Amino acid sequence: MKAIILKEVGGPENLILAEVPVPTIKDNEVLVQVKAISINPVDAFARRNQAALDMIYTRKGDEENIILGWDVAGVVIETGKRAKKFKLGDEFFGNFNFIGQANAYAEFVAAPEEEMVIKPANVSFEQAAGATMAALTAWASLVKFAKVKKGDKVIIYGASGGVGHYAVQIAKHFGAYVIGVASGDNKDFVLGLRADEFFDYKTQAVEEFINDADIVHDAVWVEGDVSSTEDTHLARSLKTLKHGGILSSIVVYPDQQFIDKAKAKKNVTVQRVNVTPNENYLKDIENISQLLSTGEIKTHISHLFPLADMAKAHEIIQTKNTVGKIILVP
Template sequence: MKAITLQAAGGVEQLAITDLPVPSIKDDEVLVQVRAISINPVDTKVRRRQALIQLVLQLEDHDSPKILGWDIAGIVVATGAAVTAFKKGDAVFGMVNFPGHGKAYTEYVAAPANHLAPKPTNISYEEAAAATLAALTAWQALVSYGGTKAGDKVLIHAAAGGVGHYAVQIARQLGAHVIGTSSAKHKDLVLQLGAHEHIDYQQTRFESLVADADLVVDSIETTGHLERSLQAVKPGGALISLNLLFDKNLDIAMKARTKGVFTHRMEVRSDGSAMQQIAAWLEQGKLRSHIAYRFPFEEMAAAHLQLESGRTAGKIVLTL
């Protein structure tokens, strides 16, 4: 089968198209013929750094081949002996083995059945693949940890981004008053997704407008931004960071504790149950994937470069 392996930590030149045997499956797994793959910032971060190859893929230096990726949509072509939820021919999607060695950059993926959900018939494989790691991150941030409920005020940063554009929709469906930050050029998209208010972060300091948020979802990778987000949370509210560890930012953690603010650094994990809820919302039209770029599988390097540009609204998918 066709696969893209990571030769070593580094630039996109380390992504090599090669041929590998079709993987065998365990009793609790299904073999998925992949139709579409989604990529995320974690893909490019792991590609660049040896420490993250070991931490996120959970591999040692000598383990080979190293295959990035976790987000897939495709067709079940074989099932393990213990699998009852799916059968051959079923269309499925999900985030596979995250954290861990998902091996999604391949034509066939051995996936735990409990990491997948049936693909809604009314969406494409590309739209399904997009709504995996990013949608799960948004879901777990807002629902599992944020406890978002009707009437809450929720501030979502990078609201036009991969995680952000799902978070806006999920928070709106949960009945929250949603405020999204982005550049001015993405204002229309953010409002179309369901935000009640938009803040152009390049023109206005958001904390000067928001000081009573029940929840802030912060995906920006700077300590200063996280501290500003804390100012936007009301006492007793919650602050979810997608990137920064609070135990490495003790000053912010202490200020949050004094303010009675719950803090959590998101570590999204594969969850078939949540995927099924996301699938239901996709089927009902409550949630949609905004795909900014589509690439053929062979152009994975170009897809990585586009993602690293930091100028992508929504998601990037690749098709096989």
């Protein structure tokens, strides 16, 4: 089968199309014919960072080639002895084995059935593949951690990106008043997602306009930021919150000093939120699947590439300025 292998840690040019064996499945796995793959900034991070790769690949340690990728949609073509959830021909999607070895940049992949859900028939493979890690992160941030509800004033930083564009749609689904923040070029896109207001972070400091938000979803790390100091992005986000608000950080790990200060000054709860498969993972992706099928959330696909163009896709994802999702098809 064709797969994209990582020749060695480094730039996107190290991602190479190669012929490798079709994987054999374990008892709890299914063999998937991959129809669409999505990528995230962490893919580029793993590609260029030896420590991250070591962490991913020591989970199994039986790899012959380094193949990245965690987000797929595809068709079940073989089931393991103990895999009872799906039958041959089922169409499903999911983010699996994160942050271990998933090997999804390929024509076929072995996936643990417990981490996948059926794809709604009215949703394309490309749409479903996008709504995996990024949508699960938005869900973890706004629904599980912040418990967004009708009437909440919610600020979404990075509103035009992979996570952010789902976050805007999810917050609107729950009836929130949504303020999207991205660069001015993406204003129409973010308002088109039904955000109620837009701020251009390049020309406007949101904290100069808003100090009564219920929830901030912060997806920004600015080089040099140390979380306990006053001029970091997280500290600026804190200023936009009302007393008792929620600050969900999906990038920066707030230190204890910052967490204590936010509590003491404004009774704000701050947490770094991660997408990690846990006992509720299946429920979360089923909820996302439901919202996809009713059209309440849509995946905006800014780039649709053949698998062979993975290096090109990585060039884009590492700019940190992706609009919506980048999807690849084998």
